[in-house]
Amino acid sequence: MKHGKVCVIIPAYNESVAIGGVVKAMHEALSHSGFNGEIIVVDDGSIDGTSAVAKKAGATVIKHILNSGAGAATATGLSFAEHKGYVLAATMDADGQHLPKDVIEGFKVMSASGDDLLIGSRLIDSDGMSKVKVLGNKGLSLITYVLFGINSTDSQSGLRIFSKRSLTELRWKTSGYEFCSEMLWRAKQLRLSVNEYPISAIYTEYSKSKGQSNWNAVNIVRSLLARRIMELFG
Amino acid sequence: MSRYLLLVLLNLPFILTGMVSAITRYKLNKSSRRRLTFQFGLWLVILLGLSLAQPLYEWLYSHELTQTEPLSLFDVIQITAIVAILFIANRTRLKLDEAERRLNDLHQELSIRLSSK
Numbered sequence: 001m002k003h004g005k006v007c008v009i010i011p012a013y014n015e016s017v018a019i020g021g022v023v024k025a026m027h028e029a030l031s032h033s034g035f036n037g038e039i040i041v042v043d044d045g046s047i048d049g050t051s052a053v054a055k056k057a058g059a060t061v062i063k064h065i066l067n068s069g070a071g072a073a074t075a076t077g078l079s080f081a082e083h084k085g086y087v088l089a090a091t092m093d094a095d096g097q098h099l100p101k102d103v104i105e106g107f108k109v110m111s112a113s114g115d116d117l118l119i120g121s122r123l124i125d126s127d128g129m130s131k132v133k134v135l136g137n138k139g140l141s142l143i144t145y146v147l148f149g150i151n152s153t154d155s156q157s158g159l160r161i162f163s164k165r166s167l168t169e170l171r172w173k174t175s176g177y178e179f180c181s182e183m184l185w186r187a188k189q190l191r192l193s194v195n196e197y198p199i200s201a202i203y204t205e206y207s208k209s210k211g212q213s214n215w216n217a218v219n220i221v222r223s224l225l226a227r228r229i230m231e232l233f234g
Numbered sequence: 235m236s237r238y239l240l241l242v243l244l245n246l247p248f249i250l251t252g253m254v255s256a257i258t259r260y261k262l263n264k265s266s267r268r269r270l271t272f273q274f275g276l277w278l279v280i281l282l283g284l285s286l287a288q289p290l291y292e293w294l295y296s297h298e299l300t301q302t303e304p305l306s307l308f309d310v311i312q313i314t315a316i317v318a319i320l321f322i323a324n325r326t327r328l329k330l331d332e333a334e335r336r337l338n339d340l341h342q343e344l345s346i347r348l349s350s351k
Contacts, residue, residue: 062349076342
């Protein structure tokens with residue numbers, strides 16, 4: 001079955017160890033799925049040759065001049081996808097924690113449901129995830145609910161599928177990891193239809209070493225709180 | 235001239251500019267209706283607070299709810315300075331927000347164009 005033109009955006013910072021494998025696996029999954037797709041790696045100012053490895057693996061690479069954070073890298077990738085006229089776009093992590101088949105499944109779910117934003121939730125079935133990670137992610141989802149009134153089982157998931165409307169309209173202001181929650185808030189303000197689907201998360205020693213510390217949650221909460229308050233002042 | 239009147243007159247330019255700026259930003263689609271309500275409400279509360287300072291003080295004093303001295307010239311200067319700082323901080327934050335947004339857009343566009351070459 002042939003589908004529309006899609007792209008997979010992978011924001012990456014110093015991921016030369018894993019990015020090649022992630023891009024190749026995603027390419028293979030796309031070629032077997034019937035989706036006509038492109039893989040875009042947004043190198044957020046890496047100094048370890050991430051761009052070269054990604055390019056060699058077959059990805060289109062956009063290199064940030066300055067290291068700006070995961071939120072800014074994702075925004076750059078989605079802006080590029082919008083300019084190139086993709087009908088669907090996905091974002092996934094560069095450390096290999098997401099399975100390419102889950103991305104393809106996301107495209108299929110999105111095509112069938114017609115939602116604007118689809119979140120791949122690792123917490124609908126959290127097998128394989130450490131208790132500390134589960135607690136940290138559930139805590140941030142609770143804070144996202146308290147601050148913005150958004151009920152999401154995994155507000156911090158990096159695997160997300162965007163419709164054409166989301167690509168055109170959805171924008172956020174934060175540039176760090178807090179953009180995950182802010183994006184849901186902006187989607188709510190725009191009255192976009194947001195849904196979730198279950199995905200698996202693969203935690204290797206490498207992805208564990210690259211993953212976010214639970215302490216980073218403190219920074220995320222502080223930034224979200226400040227953004228929520230400042231929004232009132234204009 | 236009454237010190238209470240002086241207080242209102244000194245602060246009126248900040249308050250009116252704040253209100254006009256909030257309305258202008260809303261009319262130019264630079265802010266939402268909710269933000270307009272908050273900003274306008276904030277300056278309105280300050281204006282009412284300063285305008286009603288004298289009757290409020292007299293009422294509290296006559297009912298023996300306060301023993302403080304009436305407004306001094308130093309109080310007038312201090313309150314005006316606080317309102318001025320609020321006004322400046324508000325404008326600076328808006329400008330900083332705008333500059334940050336433009337810088338992010340520029341960085342994004344530049345990164346895409348340079349990578350396309």
